[in-house]
Amino acid sequence: MTGPKMTGPRMTGAKMHELVARLYPLCRSITGDGVRATLDVVGEHLPLTVHEVPTGTEVLDWTVPEEWNIRDAYIKDASGRRVVDFRRSNLHVVGYSVPISATMTLDELRPHLHTLPEQPELVPYRTSYYARTWGFCLSQNTLDAMGEGPYEVVIDSTLTAGHLTYAEHVVPGRSDDEIMISCHVCHPSLANDNLAGIAVAVALARSLDRPRHTYRFLFAPGTIGAITWLSRNRDRVGRIKHGLTLACAGDPGQLTYKRSRRDDAAIDRAALHVLKGRSHRVLPFSPYGYDERQFCSPGFDLPFGSLTRTPYAGYPEYHTSGDDLEFVTPAALADTLEALQQITGVLDGDRTYLNLSPYGEPQLGRRGLYGSLGGRSDTKQAQLAMLWVLNLSDGEHSLLDVAERSDLPFAALREAADALLAAGLVKETA
Amino acid sequence: MTGPKMTGPRMTGAKMHELVARLYPLCRSITGDGVRATLDVVGEHLPLTVHEVPTGTEVLDWTVPEEWNIRDAYIKDASGRRVVDFRRSNLHVVGYSVPISATMTLDELRPHLHTLPEQPELVPYRTSYYARTWGFCLSQNTLDAMGEGPYEVVIDSTLTAGHLTYAEHVVPGRSDDEIMISCHVCHPSLANDNLAGIAVAVALARSLDRPRHTYRFLFAPGTIGAITWLSRNRDRVGRIKHGLTLACAGDPGQLTYKRSRRDDAAIDRAALHVLKGRSHRVLPFSPYGYDERQFCSPGFDLPFGSLTRTPYAGYPEYHTSGDDLEFVTPAALADTLEALQQITGVLDGDRTYLNLSPYGEPQLGRRGLYGSLGGRSDTKQAQLAMLWVLNLSDGEHSLLDVAERSDLPFAALREAADALLAAGLVKETA
């Protein structure tokens, strides 16, 4: 456990944005001290269990790679000026670059330079985890302004045996059944594609109060982190009843839900029910994107959807220096959190009931559950919700089923079921 | 049995409208002499079995209430003028009002007055079956013209032990399987929402001639009447293979079919097939509306749809004095009857056949069933209907299945099946 135990009031969008801003400068990769520093900051908000897995550990079909750390990197021109400077933005170095210290002309350097010719002011984000090479990322404008050289080229990095680091935060529920929320923590200074998801996950975790499900939050590097977690938890994945990868949670676009491989798992249905009332987009499952790729691999086939605003690779700022602190807004973070809480609220609140008075309608008025003055043509949602719960509570329909068929908000049906329970008209099925 | 046995020619829209007009002035409620008088009039057209169920009888979760009767009611001003007068419209009294005889100011009276401020010329319809109170319904215009009073306020009603009255008309079929048509008979002077359905049901009943199914027509007060019938027929409801509540059958709107709780029962499919060729609307099931609420309660789950023109609570005149004899038209009544006859015709005519020559097409021409001059590009519907019946008569598809898949009218397929039966090419399956 690291960090203090703290659960508190709902984090505002502004507070979530502050967290994003604190995490933004850290140079994360799939291993290394940037990840540890990130988890330290998260640990100030949530108690975390941090796991360190040694280089060389076999995890499913993969092997934990060497740990990468970097202190400095630059391209200096003849006048000693840093034309490209890691200290200004950690995006300038290709992730997992091997160390280099050399003098070379622009022509020699060019195969190691990455730009975005169609977005000439932006610096791209590139990595090379499994092929030993080095490189710099810079704006096309910077490249265009560079002379023939020679240049002093330095990457002061290390690639050595070490560890892969990830962390978990678990909120115990009344049941062992788990809802799992997974965020990747391997992207350097990209605000939406990484940090926004972390911030919303932290905010959800802090808002939970004796939930029905046990909630497991995973903060791990993408792909290799999820694979490592799955490898170390193969026997326990059966507990995960619902899962979500959370990413791109703070951009101004509309909410997007990507279905699980199962296509209509409870998480899919809950998300669609919640999003129906909002501007949103639904994507079919595909084995590409975030770590749902791993959780939904056919051997595991976990019911993992993915919640984002603009989805993976769907905005021009994606994987560029344009994904910065201005691109993420407090309002968007708050909106994602609200939707996420509603979705988990549906999963936590879903139950199946049995109508104990199933022949005809029970007389609700006698029990104080119905307006007594008949003949009025308006119908209150609360009464309609009771009639729907009674009508479909034959032991085969859960409240989410009722919500889908009635087109009533889940919360109204949850309240109706509580009123009917209190009146002894329904009972929960085993 | 009350009334003469009479079956006769198809009732015209004008004749149905006459029946509506005769029933219109009677002051119906869920019990009382208004219901009896209504059934007397219906009994002039159909033999009825009338049932009287004593006050206090337990029926499912409910109890038969006291019987309500009313002789007179008014609000008289100081000059002795009846400002509100039950003799002008029975809508003026809240149904099930307890007796009152008092003098009071307008302010004292006001909590007992019901108006429609947004439809200031119309009188609303209100009831209070299960809460002992009293009240008057009047137009907002009338209320606005009333001075401070004092007023003489009289409701000459009785609420005493008595009976709940309902009636059945059964047309025996060649089979014990039943088609049940249910109409409510508890609304006072409302022409569309009550009387139009009664008139169309009477017309259907009179048009039946040795049907396959046994037809059961139920004329009963809404909710408590259906509940009473269900309570007294729990062991027999299994005979009901198809059911319809019939209401709002005479307004100028398009036909509306509301699906059963089962969603795709034969009644649903038959109705949709018939309505496909007409301007119409289909509504999903909901546990609100007419007595399909009771028939489709989960303990019974009977295949009851609802046939209306503009549906329950769907028109501005609904439950107001605007639902009068002009709102209902002979043409609309005739149109509803025609659709209803076609729907029941599909149910009566549906059968499953087995193609006795299922390998390749049988040579229809040799049997006089096919035009002999080939090569023409136009195809007659009758021949297409025979090919469809032959193709799908594998013992697993009924004619309604064939109608749905072929998009041919049921009647054409029925004729084709008859021709193929006569030719020995198909036989009916058990």
Added chain:
Amino acid sequence: MTGPKMTGPRMTGAKMHELVARLYPLCRSITGDGVRATLDVVGEHLPLTVHEVPTGTEVLDWTVPEEWNIRDAYIKDASGRRVVDFRRSNLHVVGYSVPISATMTLDELRPHLHTLPEQPELVPYRTSYYARTWGFCLSQNTLDAMGEGPYEVVIDSTLTAGHLTYAEHVVPGRSDDEIMISCHVCHPSLANDNLAGIAVAVALARSLDRPRHTYRFLFAPGTIGAITWLSRNRDRVGRIKHGLTLACAGDPGQLTYKRSRRDDAAIDRAALHVLKGRSHRVLPFSPYGYDERQFCSPGFDLPFGSLTRTPYAGYPEYHTSGDDLEFVTPAALADTLEALQQITGVLDGDRTYLNLSPYGEPQLGRRGLYGSLGGRSDTKQAQLAMLWVLNLSDGEHSLLDVAERSDLPFAALREAADALLAAGLVKETA
């Protein structure tokens, strides 16, 4: 066997059109020397097994009719001019006309004359296989120009015991499972409705090279030919896993696929997948059209779809002299062939695989199957195809399933599966 054994390069649209043109003048019917001459020409391109079935043979519910042959026919006016002349177009005689030699006035002749008043320049196509009569087809313009007569009327035909002729060409596959392609060969000078389908079938047959399925091509008269074949192959139809009737394959309209009776057989799914990327139309099954009527009769219920361009009876030139050599184009023939080859390619290439590394994604990069420089936002179709094949290869999804769910082209998935097979990451299921 007739004709030389020859398989060769893909026939071009021009070559197919040449074949159509050679077949065009022959006077085909459901029996007779026109069919034999047609099969002789086809036999120059493909080895054929020709079957002769005697008149009177009972075939399912039918009987092989007498053989019809015709040498000449005309209507001569008083000046000896042939007003209607079989030698100019074989459409001028109603198929299966009995012989006639008589002199008669126009009024006497008129019941035997067939025109298209709304297409006055075109000659209709008519037959009378099973009712003994005779007749001429002519343009309305010709009829309008005819005087009162008398006319010399001659049809020099014979209708005698003989044979029904059909032919098969079989391309043995690595499996006994068959794909069957059926074309009708009974229409006289109609280019699209008959000959285009024959030409495309010939081209497909010539292009096959050690296919997985055994391919059976049937060239038979419509209806009675298919019925005869089915009657003689009842025990073998179980081998037919996929079937297509091929007709109207050369007109300029868009491709049309008509579903099989089963509605979503593999042939239906393969055809829809291929056509999705093209302008096309999909029709539901109906028991009308070409010989899918027989193959899809309920006793056989074979998975036969129908591939055409403009469908059966769907163009003004249908069954008229307008369906001529200009109506069929080389480009349309080539396009139909390409689509047909893709459809059969899907069926031949479809397989089900098992991911041997199903827990998480296998590390493709290590095996040279994945681009090594991460962080780029564009994804190559080939890599996506591998991820999809891996994700759905749980033994329950074939490549066609993957194609439908991923919306990737079948060919890309086929290549991905081959790469994964080579890498030992998947194996074929039994």
